[in-house]
Amino acid sequence: xxxxxxHPSATPAPAPAPAPGTPATPLSPTDxxxxxxxKEAQSQSADPKAVFLGDGIAYANLYTVPGSASHNDNNPxxxxxxxxxxxxxxxxxxxxxxxxxxxxxxKALHTFVGKILSNPPAPAPGTPAxxxxxxxxPGALPFTPDMTIQAFAQAYTPANADAWVxxxxxxxxxxxxxxxxxxxx
Amino acid sequence: xxxxxxxxxxxxxxIQRAAEYAGVSRWTIxxxxxxxxxxxxxxxxxxxxxxxxxxxxxxxxxRFIAKSKE
Numbered sequence: 151x152x153x154x155x156x157h158p159s160a161t162p163a164p165a166p167a168p169a170p171g172t173p174a175t176p177l178s179p180t181d182x183x184x185x186x187x188x189k190e191a192q193s194q195s196a197d198p199k200a201v202f203l204g205d206g207i208a209y210a211n212l213y214t215v216p217g218s219a220s221h222n223d224n225n226p227x228x229x230x231x232x233x234x235x236x237x238x239x240x241x242x243x244x245x246x247x248x249x250x251x252x253x254x255x256x257k258a259l260h261t262f263v264g265k266i267l268s269n270p271p272a273p274a275p276g277t278p279a280x281x282x283x284x285x286x287x288p289g290a291l292p293f294t295p296d297m298t299i300q301a302f303a304q305a306y307t308p309a310n311a312d313a314w315v316x317x318x319x320x321x322x323x324x325x326x327x328x329x330x331x332x333x334x335x
Numbered sequence: 336x337x338x339x340x341x342x343x344x345x346x347x348x349x350i351q352r353a354a355e356y357a358g359v360s361r362w363t364i365x366x367x368x369x370x371x372x373x374x375x376x377x378x379x380x381x382x383x384x385x386x387x388x389x390x391x392x393x394x395x396x397x398r399f400i401a402k403s404k405e
Contacts, residue, residue, distance in 0.1 A: 213365075214369060216369050216370070221369060224366075226362070252360075252362040252363060252365075252366045253360050253362055253363060255362075256360065256362040321387070
């Protein structure tokens with residue numbers, strides 16, 4: 151049955167036609183998520199990498215489970231005041247900021263991830279920081295883009311890191327030993 | 336590819352396209368669904384309980400928008 155739609159604005163952009171005889175290659179779930187992240191990033195002038203990683207973090211934080219803290223507090227990143235000092239005036243729930251609406255919470259999450267991705271990589275143990283590289287500022291986030299997903303989870307949510315990593319990798323399709331910077335590439 | 340997959344004007348859409356249609360973010364559409372204000376479609380064997388793969392009927396969204404008018 152063909153559908154006569156009353157929703158012309160829902161018309162998707164025409165996809166480029168594959169060469170005759172060429173089967174269309176379906177996008178992998180990871181590529182689909184990246185495509186959606188790019189669209190959202192364009193509409194919000196946000197970094198697509200931050201949006202993609204933010205989505206994975208939100209799912210791993212059980213944002214889509216009603217009753218979870220991240221859902222109830224409009225805080226998909228489960229951000230604390232230490233991780234989002236720009237919103238330190240907002241109330242907290244068990245240390246987690248309560249955002250007034252989900253768009254504010256999502257924007258804070260994207261900013262948080264963007265800051266991580268722009269942090270300088272940590273020097274190898276016992277290695278002095280390269281000349282000219284400033285030492286981390288007090289209050290800087292304890293996460294760096296060269297952390298693996300597993301290492302990030304250990305620092306971000308040490309109490310349930312393994313379960314968190316499983317949810318993150320399940321959603322994003324990114325391996326747990328991938329670096330944050332690579333995961334978002 | 337099936338002809339049905341190429342129907343341009345779809346009524347059943349994903350969360351991203353529903354967000355574009357309503358002029359809000361994906362997060363807002365998700366919140367409306369999770370809070371029970373907007374129905375979502377989960378076809379048998381497709382999608383998950385956490386909204387992945389869920390679809391929105393634009394007729395439902397139209398009704399929701401109409402109800403939201405002051």
